Amino acid sequence: MINYLSTATTEQIASRLGAAATVAVLTHSKPDGDAMGSVLGLVRALRARSVDAHGFLVGPIDPNLLALARQGEVVLHAPGTAPRETELVVVVDTGAWSQVEPLGAWLKERADRVIGIDHHARGDDLAPMRLVDVTAASATQVLLAVIDSLGVPLEYGADAERRFSIAEALFAGLAADTGWFRFSSADERVFHVAGRLLGAGVNKQRLVQQLEENERPTRLAATGLALQSIRWLASGSVVMMRLSYADIVAASARPEDLGGIVNVPLVVGSVSMSILLTEAEPGITKISFRSKPLNCGRPSFDVNKIAATFGGGGHVQAAGARILAGIDVASAQVEDAVHAAIGGSARAPASAG
Ligand SMILES: [Mn+2]
The missing domain is CATH 3.90.1640.10 (inorganic pyrophosphatase (n-terminal core))
Incomplete structure (x- = not known):
C-alpha cells in the first residue's frame, strides 16, 4: 500500500x-x-x-x-x-x-x-x-x-x-x-x-x-439458507451468516444471486454489523461486511478496518475481503477479528459516521 x-x-x-x-x-x-x-x-x-x-x-x-x-x-x-x-x-x-x-x-x-x-x-x-x-x-x-x-x-x-x-x-x-x-x-x-x-x-x-427488482428465484433459496445460519454475537449487535459450498450448490445459486444478502439482517434494530461468509469455491471464503449507525447515536463500525485485517477493504459501512481457507477456518478468524474490533479500535470517528 x-x-x-x-x-x-x-x-x-x-x-x-x-x-x-x-x-x-x-x-x-x-x-x-x-x-x-x-x-x-x-x-x-x-x-x-x-x-x-x-x-x-x-x-x-x-x-x-x-x-x-x-x-x-x-x-x-x-x-x-x-x-x-x-x-x-x-x-x-x-x-x-x-x-x-x-x-x-x-x-x-x-x-x-x-x-x-x-x-x-x-x-x-x-x-x-x-x-x-x-x-x-x-x-x-x-x-x-x-x-x-x-x-x-x-x-x-x-x-x-x-x-x-x-x-x-x-x-x-x-x-x-x-x-x-x-x-x-x-x-x-x-x-x-x-x-x-x-x-x-x-x-x-x-x-x-x-x-x-429483477432477481431469480434461486436468490430467495440462498437468502433462506443464509438466514438459517445466523449467529448472534456481541449481545445481538453483530450477525454472522454463512453459505458453504454445499449450501450454494443446494440452492442452485449463481454468484450474482448472492449480492446484497448481507444487508438483510440490518433491518433488525439492534444489529449494527452484518457479516456474510461465502464459500463460492471450496477452500476460498469471501467475506462481506456491512454496518449501520444505531438509533442511540452510536456511529457505525468501520468495517473497512476489519476487512483490511484480511487484506480486503472498501468503505466505512460496506467492505469485503477474501480468506484462502475453508468456511469453518475463515469463520473462526472473522469471529476473532470482530471481537477484537468491538474492543473499540474499529469504531469509526464520529465525523465519519
Ligand atoms: Mn465504488
Missing part, C-alpha cells in the same frame, strides 16, 4: 483522455453497480468526443448489470486473453492490485499509460496518474467532474426507446454505492449530483426495476 492520493488534476486527466485515439476502460473483477456505471459512463463520454473507447470487464458479472451496456460497449474477459492494445488504459473504482487480477501483469507492463479514477481510501501504485476523491460516494461521482471537464453533455447516448445515457450510467453507480441513497455516504453533494442526473433525463424507475 502507498499514500493513495491524486497525482493529477481533473483537468489534466480529462485533457489526456480527450487527446487519445484509443482507450480501454477497466475496473475491478466482479464489477458492481459503481464499477459498471463508471466504465459505461466513461466509455460513452469518450465516444462522444470521438475517442475509440471500450470497456473491458473481468467477471463474473451480474446479467442485470451487464444489461445496462449497449451492444459493443464492453468486452468480457476470457481466460488467457488480454485487452486489445490501446493508447491509454483507465482503471475505475479501484486502485488495488488484488482487485484487478488476472490483469495485474498486463497493467504493470503498461504503467506509463494507465490512469486511475477512484474513491477508495486505500490503493496501490496501479495507476501512476490518478484522481482519487475519498469524499465522493461513488467512482461515478469522481468521474462526473472528468466528464464535465471533457465538455460532454450528460444526456449523450440516450435514445427514444431506452435511455442509455451517460447520466444513467453515473446514476446507477451513485445509487449502488449509497445503497440507493441510504448509507451515510449519501450526503448533500450526492443528492445534488443525483438531482443533476435526474435533470439530464435519468429514468430512475427503469433502473430500479432493472437493478433491484
Whole structure:
C-alpha cells in the first residue's frame, strides 16, 4: 500500500483522455453497480468526443448489470486473453492490485499509460496518474467532474426507446454505492449530483426495476439458507451468516444471486454489523461486511478496518475481503477479528459516521 492520493488534476486527466485515439476502460473483477456505471459512463463520454473507447470487464458479472451496456460497449474477459492494445488504459473504482487480477501483469507492463479514477481510501501504485476523491460516494461521482471537464453533455447516448445515457450510467453507480441513497455516504453533494442526473433525463424507475427488482428465484433459496445460519454475537449487535459450498450448490445459486444478502439482517434494530461468509469455491471464503449507525447515536463500525485485517477493504459501512481457507477456518478468524474490533479500535470517528 502507498499514500493513495491524486497525482493529477481533473483537468489534466480529462485533457489526456480527450487527446487519445484509443482507450480501454477497466475496473475491478466482479464489477458492481459503481464499477459498471463508471466504465459505461466513461466509455460513452469518450465516444462522444470521438475517442475509440471500450470497456473491458473481468467477471463474473451480474446479467442485470451487464444489461445496462449497449451492444459493443464492453468486452468480457476470457481466460488467457488480454485487452486489445490501446493508447491509454483507465482503471475505475479501484486502485488495488488484488482487485484487478488476472490483469495485474498486463497493467504493470503498461504503467506509463494507465490512469486511475477512484474513491477508495486505500490503493496501490496501479495507476501512476490518478484522481482519487475519498469524499465522493461513488467512482461515478469522481468521474462526473472528468466528464464535465471533457465538455460532454450528460444526456449523450440516450435514445427514444431506452435511455442509455451517460447520466444513467453515473446514476446507477451513485445509487449502488449509497445503497440507493441510504448509507451515510449519501450526503448533500450526492443528492445534488443525483438531482443533476435526474435533470439530464435519468429514468430512475427503469433502473430500479432493472437493478433491484429483477432477481431469480434461486436468490430467495440462498437468502433462506443464509438466514438459517445466523449467529448472534456481541449481545445481538453483530450477525454472522454463512453459505458453504454445499449450501450454494443446494440452492442452485449463481454468484450474482448472492449480492446484497448481507444487508438483510440490518433491518433488525439492534444489529449494527452484518457479516456474510461465502464459500463460492471450496477452500476460498469471501467475506462481506456491512454496518449501520444505531438509533442511540452510536456511529457505525468501520468495517473497512476489519476487512483490511484480511487484506480486503472498501468503505466505512460496506467492505469485503477474501480468506484462502475453508468456511469453518475463515469463520473462526472473522469471529476473532470482530471481537477484537468491538474492543473499540474499529469504531469509526464520529465525523465519519
Ligand atoms: Mn465504488
